Amino acid sequence: xxxxxxxxxxxxxxxxxxxxxxxxxxxxxxxxxxxxxxxxxxxxxxxxxxxxxxxxxxxxxxxxxxxxxxxxxxxxxxxxxxxxxxxxxxxxxxxxxxxxxxxxxxxxxxxxxxxxxxxxxxxxxxxxxxxxxxxxxxxxxxxxxxxxxxxxxxxxxxxxxxxxxxxxxxxxxxxxxxxxxxxxxxxxxxxxxxxxxxxxxxxxxxxxxxxxxxxxxxxxxxxxxxxxxxxxxxxxxxxxxxxxxxxxxxxxxxxxxxxxxxxxxxxxxxxxxxxxxxxxxxxxxxxxxxxxxxxxxxxxxxxxxxxxxxxxxxxxxxxxxxxxxxxxxxxxxxxxxxxxxxxxxxxxxxxxxxxxxxxxxxxxxxxxxxxxxxxxxxxxxxxxxxxxxxxxxxxxxxxxxxxxxxxxxxxxxxxxxxxxxxxxxxxxxxxxxxxxxxxxxxxxxxxxxxxxxxxxxxxxxxxxxxxxxxxxxxxxxxxxxxxxxxxxxxxxxxxxxxxxxxxxxxxxxxxxxxxxxxxxxxxxxxxxxxxxxxxxxxxxxxxxxxxxxxx
Ligand code: CA
Numbered sequence: 001x002x003x004x005x006x007x008x009x010x011x012x013x014x015x016x017x018x019x020x021x022x023x024x025x026x027x028x029x030x031x032x033x034x035x036x037x038x039x040x041x042x043x044x045x046x047x048x049x050x051x052x053x054x055x056x057x058x059x060x061x062x063x064x065x066x067x068x069x070x071x072x073x074x075x076x077x078x079x080x081x082x083x084x085x086x087x088x089x090x091x092x093x094x095x096x097x098x099x100x101x102x103x104x105x106x107x108x109x110x111x112x113x114x115x116x117x118x119x120x121x122x123x124x125x126x127x128x129x130x131x132x133x134x135x136x137x138x139x140x141x142x143x144x145x146x147x148x149x150x151x152x153x154x155x156x157x158x159x160x161x162x163x164x165x166x167x168x169x170x171x172x173x174x175x176x177x178x179x180x181x182x183x184x185x186x187x188x189x190x191x192x193x194x195x196x197x198x199x200x201x202x203x204x205x206x207x208x209x210x211x212x213x214x215x216x217x218x219x220x221x222x223x224x225x226x227x228x229x230x231x232x233x234x235x236x237x238x239x240x241x242x243x244x245x246x247x248x249x250x251x252x253x254x255x256x257x258x259x260x261x262x263x264x265x266x267x268x269x270x271x272x273x274x275x276x277x278x279x280x281x282x283x284x285x286x287x288x289x290x291x292x293x294x295x296x297x298x299x300x301x302x303x304x305x306x307x308x309x310x311x312x313x314x315x316x317x318x319x320x321x322x323x324x325x326x327x328x329x330x331x332x333x334x335x336x337x338x339x340x341x342x343x344x345x346x347x348x349x350x351x352x353x354x355x356x357x358x359x360x361x362x363x364x365x366x367x368x369x370x371x372x373x374x375x376x377x378x379x380x381x382x383x384x385x386x387x388x389x390x391x392x393x394x395x396x397x398x399x400x401x402x403x404x405x406x407x408x409x410x411x412x413x414x415x416x417x418x419x420x421x422x423x424x425x426x427x428x429x430x431x432x433x434x435x436x437x438x439x440x441x442x443x444x445x446x447x448x449x450x451x452x453x454x455x456x457x458x459x460x461x462x463x464x465x466x467x468x469x470x471x472x473x474x475x476x477x478x479x480x481x482x483x484x485x486x487x488x489x490x491x492x493x494x495x496x497x498x499x500x501x502x503x504x505x506x507x508x509x510x511x512x513x514x515x516x517x518x519x520x521x522x523x524x525x526x527x528x529x530x531x532x533x534x535x536x537x538x539x540x541x542x543x544x545x546x547x548x549x550x551x
Pocket of ligand 1: 058059060061062063064065066118
């Protein structure tokens, strides 16, 4: 266990190591009985907001967002009062990497124990955590373990000194192995120092860590302990975990990767039982399922995201619910994370060709389906952006002021061309805005068990353009109905949920407008039969009804 260290941080306690070992030994239950069936309670009903610190708020006038800026905007994310709805109401933030890095995005870390000077200091970070916690916001940080920056002292030592213990932190070969990765790229990079090659999945500036080396595994755990205990975070978003450990020419989803994740997650739980871990496995649901039951708490459901965007774009509900139903069937609740778009993807509004009604429908679908929803900053106001990456990570548009209220100088990245039109200030007081829809739904989710935790029960509709489902938790019952079409849909009837519901009549109330809707009859065999909620429904419109059994 006594591998080389770059820094002496806290000594890992012996008791923590024993717990880790015990957890690792019991972590082999079948999928039907996950060893970590429940996520931390705080995640139930929480929506997580993904923040790129560089683009959120500049506090010191260098055009770069920073931690003090984020602190000054925390009330926008959650003001800590359940009574107000002028905040988003998010229960959690995920910060893209904040550790010291030579790149603007931070996914190549040069020092895992220090906040990037562009963003502030470790003290600023601790203040951010305490200010977030004061408002009921949990803090997740991005943890990049597949690779580090080629600037990192460990890699520099390994490059320049073949006798250093850091050599075994990376994978070197005297000759190029002559293979390419499954996408045709070359993962073996020529050393700038001598005649040899090293492995880096993403690019030469990101050498992969050799996580088969026990010393590297211990260092990864030590870093986790530092952020949990010294910095006070509530968990991690783990980057690119498909590629953690290679197995010969097999570079994705290897047994070694699963084994490492088991060990790592057990360590995180032993240090902080209340921590939440969510991993990026950018692949199909079938592949994601290999990462359960006993590794991280949750993974992003890329197929759910794709199916939402595809349904809203195409106007057809066919297949919309398939990925989320599959996850629901296989997993305990809230062990998967839903989203529409993240920092690696074209922004939703751009994908929807700027159609605000479609963006509202998309948000409503995300926030009424099961799972832990994540919202990328700016999505809640419909910011636009397309590749290259810098253009999907542009400064938050707060107002029509110069610098969009993000900075008083020239921003690190030019604003989007719609920054004078699309901003928080323009939507803040408009009850019909995308921002206020997001606020309303996020708050509802935080206070409504059926929306937060309820079982998803799909309903049949008489039109391909219409989608409808129930969320049920005990007596709590919600009905979502959406028209995906570009045209008015008339007289659509819903039915289904055989044996799922208590027979009788249910009063229906529109949760977003407070208006009553047509009551719902449930037959003796527990089924909704030909319920027509509205005579017609506008293009891309939706309703969220609360159903109450009439006594
Ligand atoms: Ca700044």
